[in-house]
Amino acid sequence: MRRARGHVLPAALLAGVLLGAWEAYVDLAGVQEELLPAPHAVAAALWANDSLVLHNFAVTAEEVVLGLALALAAGLALAVAIHLLPLLRRAVYPLAVGSQAVPIPVIGVLLVFWWGFGIFPKLVVIALICFFPVLVTTVDGLAAVDPEQPKLLRTLDASRWQAFRFAELPAALPAALSGARIALAVGVIGAFIAETSTPTSQPYAGLGREIITDAGGFQTARAYAATMVLFAFAVACFYALALAERRLAPWAAQPRGDTP
Amino acid sequence: MPAELQSRARPSAPPRAPVAEIVLERVGHGYRRRNGADVQALAGVSLRVAAGELLAVVGPSGCGKSTLLELLCGLQRPDEGSIVCPPAVLMPQRDLLLPWLSALDNAALAPRIAGDSRALARRRAAALFAELGLAGFEGARPHELSGGMRQRVAFLRTLLSGKPVVCLDEPFGALDALTRAEMQQWLARTLAHERRTVVLVTHDVEEAVLLADRLVVLSPRPGRVLAELDVDIERPRSRTDPAAIALRERALSALGMDGCG
Numbered sequence: 048m049r050r051a052r053g054h055v056l057p058a059a060l061l062a063g064v065l066l067g068a069w070e071a072y073v074d075l076a077g078v079q080e081e082l083l084p085a086p087h088a089v090a091a092a093l094w095a096n097d098s099l100v101l102h103n104f105a106v107t108a109e110e111v112v113l114g115l116a117l118a119l120a121a122g123l124a125l126a127v128a129i130h131l132l133p134l135l136r137r138a139v140y141p142l143a144v145g146s147q148a149v150p151i152p153v154i155g156v157l158l159v160f161w162w163g164f165g166i167f168p169k170l171v172v173i174a175l176i177c178f179f180p181v182l183v184t185t186v187d188g189l190a191a192v193d194p195e196q197p198k199l200l201r202t203l204d205a206s207r208w209q210a211f212r213f214a215e216l217p218a219a220l221p222a223a224l225s226g227a228r229i230a231l232a233v234g235v236i237g238a239f240i241a242e243t244s245t246p247t248s249q250p251y252a253g254l255g256r257e258i259i260t261d262a263g264g265f266q267t268a269r270a271y272a273a274t275m276v277l278f279a280f281a282v283a284c285f286y287a288l289a290l291a292e293r294r295l296a297p298w299a300a301q302p303r304g305d306t307p
Numbered sequence: 308m309p310a311e312l313q314s315r316a317r318p319s320a321p322p323r324a325p326v327a328e329i330v331l332e333r334v335g336h337g338y339r340r341r342n343g344a345d346v347q348a349l350a351g352v353s354l355r356v357a358a359g360e361l362l363a364v365v366g367p368s369g370c371g372k373s374t375l376l377e378l379l380c381g382l383q384r385p386d387e388g389s390i391v392c393p394p395a396v397l398m399p400q401r402d403l404l405l406p407w408l409s410a411l412d413n414a415a416l417a418p419r420i421a422g423d424s425r426a427l428a429r430r431r432a433a434a435l436f437a438e439l440g441l442a443g444f445e446g447a448r449p450h451e452l453s454g455g456m457r458q459r460v461a462f463l464r465t466l467l468s469g470k471p472v473v474c475l476d477e478p479f480g481a482l483d484a485l486t487r488a489e490m491q492q493w494l495a496r497t498l499a500h501e502r503r504t505v506v507l508v509t510h511d512v513e514e515a516v517l518l519a520d521r522l523v524v525l526s527p528r529p530g531r532v533l534a535e536l537d538v539d540i541e542r543p544r545s546r547t548d549p550a551a552i553a554l555r556e557r558a559l560s561a562l563g564m565d566g567c568g
Contacts, residue, residue: 202396
C-alpha cells in the first residue's frame, strides 16, 4: 500500500499542478471555451454526458484490447518466423517498415469493403499500427541470446525446438513485453485513427468518432472530456501491462527496479 | 578428412554413465576470424585420455585449448587427423545459467532436454543437490547465487547430462582466488564420487597439478603438445607439497616460463 502511494503521489501532484495552471490560464487570460475549455468545464461536460461517453468508451476500449491482442499475436508470430528463417527477414522487414508509412485513411475504405462496417476493420487498423514495435523488439530479443548458449545446449543434445523453447523464447520475453508497452501507447491513438478512417454502423462509434464530431460542432468541452477518458485509459493499460510484465518476467525487473 | 567421428548417439541420460577412453591422432584445426584472417588453432595434436582419467590441458591464452574442447564435444569437426571420443558435454567458463529458471531447474535442464518430464528431472537434480553442497538453494535464482554456487549448479547440470566425458573450459577462471581454491577442493571431492573421464582446460598450472592425473602442456598457437607430465601425487593434494611445487616448475619450464617467476 505504502509503495503504491509512493508511486501514485508524484504523478498525482504533477497532474494537479498542470490542471491548476491550465485552469488559471483559461480563467485569467479569458480564453473562449470553444477554443480551450477550463478543467472545471471539462469535468462538467463529462458529468453531463456520462452515459454517452461511457458507451463510446466501451466501444473504444474493446477495439484497443482486441486490436492489441491481434497486434501481439501477429508481431510475435512474425518475429519468431523471421528469427527461424533469416531469408524471411530479408524479405519481410522492408515491407514491415514500409507498412508504417501507409496513411490509414488510404486503405480504410478497402478494409470496410472487405470486412464490412463491424469492429474487424478497426482491429486490423490498430494491429497494423501496433504490431511493428512488438515485431522489432521481439526479433532483437530473440537474437540477443548469449552466443555461447547454443554451444552448451548442443552438447546437451538439445534440438532446435528445445533451444528455442528453453533459451531463446524466455530470453526474448522481456523485450517482447517492452514492445507490447510501446504498442499500447500507440494503440489508443490507433483506435482513434481506426474510428475516424473507417465508417461504422454501430449506434456508438467510439470516443474517437465522438471527439471528431464534437470538435467540429463546437462541443469542445465534451471533446476534451472524451480525450481525458482516453488519456486515463492509456495510463491504466500501461500500468496493467507493467504489472503483468513483473509477473511474467520477474528476472528482467531485477537489476533495474525502476519499473512502475 | 577424418575417417572416424565421434558417435553422437543420444543416451537416455543414465545417472552414472560408463567411463570411456578418448583418442586423438594428429589433429589439426583452423578457423577463420571475422576479419577474414585464417587462424591455425591446433597442429598435429595426438592425445590419449584413459577412461576415468582427469587430464588437464594447460597453455598460454589462445593456444587452441577451447578449440580442442569444441572438437571433443563434436561442436566442430577437425580439419586433419581423427578423434574418437564418446559423447562429451561442455562446461564453459561462464556458467550460462538461465536467469528465468531456479537453481534446481537449471541443473535439471540436462535431463529435461534428454526427454525427462519436469518432475522427474527435478527429482534427479534434487537428489544430488545436497551431495554437491547446494542444499537449501533449490529455489534460488541464478542472480541470487554467488559465483562459486553458480559454478556448482552449472557443474551439476553437466553431470546430469549423463555423458561419459566432461569437458571443463577454465571452470573457475572467473572466480576470485579464495572461492577458486574452495571450488578446486570441491571439484576434487565431487569427482571422487562421480567418476567421469574429464578434460580440464586451464591456464592455471597450480590448478592443473592439484586436480589432474596427467598434464598436457600446449604451445602458443598453433597449439602443439610440448610435454606430458604424470601427476603421481597422493590425494588429497596440497599446493605446498614439494612434489606439487616441483611438478608445477616442470610444467612452467615446458611453457618456457621458468625464468619469469
